[in-house]
Amino acid sequence: DAGVIQSPRHEVTEMGQEVTLRCKPISGHDYLFWYRQTMMRGLELLIYFNNNVPIDDSGMPEDRFSAKMPNASFSTLKIQPSEPRDSAVYFCASTPFEADYNEQFFGPGTRLTVL
Amino acid sequence: GIQVEQSPPDLILQEGANSTLRCNFSDSVNNLQWFHQNPWGQLINLFYIPSGTKQNGRLSATTVATERYSLLYISSSQTTDSGVYFCAVASGYSTLTFGKGTMLLVSP
Numbered sequence: 729d730a731g732v733i734q735s736p737r738h739e740v741t742e743m744g745q746e747v748t749l750r751c752k753p754i755s756g757h758d759y760l761f762w763y764r765q766t767m768m769r770g771l772e773l774l775i776y777f778n779n780n781v782p783i784d785d786s787g788m789p790e791d792r793f794s795a796k797m798p799n800a801s802f803s804t805l806k807i808q809p810s811e812p813r814d815s816a817v818y819f820c821a822s823t824p825f826e827a828d829y830n831e832q833f834f835g836p837g838t839r840l841t842v843l
Numbered sequence: 844g845i846q847v848e849q850s851p852p853d854l855i856l857q858e859g860a861n862s863t864l865r866c867n868f869s870d871s872v873n874n875l876q877w878f879h880q881n882p883w884g885q886l887i888n889l890f891y892i893p894s895g896t897k898q899n900g901r902l903s904a905t906t907v908a909t910e911r912y913s914l915l916y917i918s919s920s921q922t923t924d925s926g927v928y929f930c931a932v933a934s935g936y937s938t939l940t941f942g943k944g945t946m947l948l949v950s951p
Contacts (some may be wrong), residue, residue, distance in 0.1 A: 742942055763936060771941040784938070796861065817884055830874050831891035832931075837884055 729766045730754075732835035734820050740841045746808040749838045752801055753822030761832065762795055763807050763819040771819070777803065778825075844936050845870045849942035856920050856949050864915040864945045866930030875934035876905050877915050880944070881926045889928075891917070920949045 733752040741747055753760045761840040774784040780797045788795070792811070799805040807814055821834045846869040854936050856862055868875075877889040890897050890904040892913065897904055901920075906913040917924055931939040 770943055771931075773938050776938055819886065829891075830933070830944060831876060831888065832874075834878075834886040837886070839884065 730821055732833055734818075734835035734838050736838060737836060738839050740843065741810055742843050743811055743840075744809045746806065747810045747814075747840060747842075749804045749805040749818050749820075749840070751805070751820030751835060753803070753820070754833055755801070757824050757833075759823045759824035759825045759830075760797060760803050761821040761823075762803070763821065763834075765817045765819065765837075766815075774805070774818075789798055789814075807840075808842075812842045815840055815842050845872070845932060845940050847930060847932055847940055847942035849928075849930050849945050851945060852934045852943065853946045854948070856947065858920060858922060858951050859951055860920050860949075861916070861918045862920060862947070864917070864928050864930075864947075866913040866915070866932075866942055868911050868913075868930075870911070870934050871908065872911075872932040872934050874939065875913055876929075876931045876939065877904055877913070878929040878931065879919050879924075879926050880929060886929070919948075920947075922949050922951055 735750045762774040765771045774787045775795045777797045795805045817837045817839050819830045819837045822833045849868045850865045862873040875893045879887045892904045892906045892909045901918045903916045930945045931941045
């Protein structure tokens with residue numbers, strides 16, 4: 729299996745611009761997670777989906793952030809408008825979440841820089 | 844929510860040395876994972892170990908769920924082991940909570 733795929737790997741944009749991050753989970757995994765990593769806050773969960781339905785978005789920092797999962801093989805995280813404090817590495821992860829096995833597998837991340 | 848504490852925060856080793864990293868957690872868990880974040884930022888799965896002991900080459904891990912801690916052992920360390928080691932836990936099928944990590948530097 730190819731693993732979790734994220735694109736782009738690096739994104740540099742200017743404050744106020746819209747940013748869209750993309751994720752393809754491992755085939756057959758029912759759960760998809762978006763995490764953000766910063767020096768100040770470490771790795772924190774933003775939102776997760778089960779069978780394409782958002783389950784918990786309490787980690788989404790504010791209304792400028794939105795996430796969608798239109799089908800089992802694709803999810804997006806959008807920031808509009810972007811701000812310099814959004815600069816971070818954004819990870820996507822997926823898991824089969826079976827009753828006795830729910831190891832999460834992470835993508836390579838997208839390093840976002842907002843100038 | 845569940846609390847995760849990792850120690851030590853930083854560790855410097857000579858190549859060939861052994862080390863033990865510790866992860867304490869505040870509640871019962873049904874998922875515990877160890878990750879290595881390499882210098883390129885990638886999170887590499889090392890172990891899925893909510894209980895028991897596992898070994899993979901020079902690395903091994905033990906989780907004592909009843910006492911709420913896990914240990915990661917690195918033997919005969921190599922420069923490629925450098926990076927940050929994260930412990931992450933989940934309780935009751937909730938999402939992963941990460942510790943702050945142990946930054947390891949292995950010098951030649």
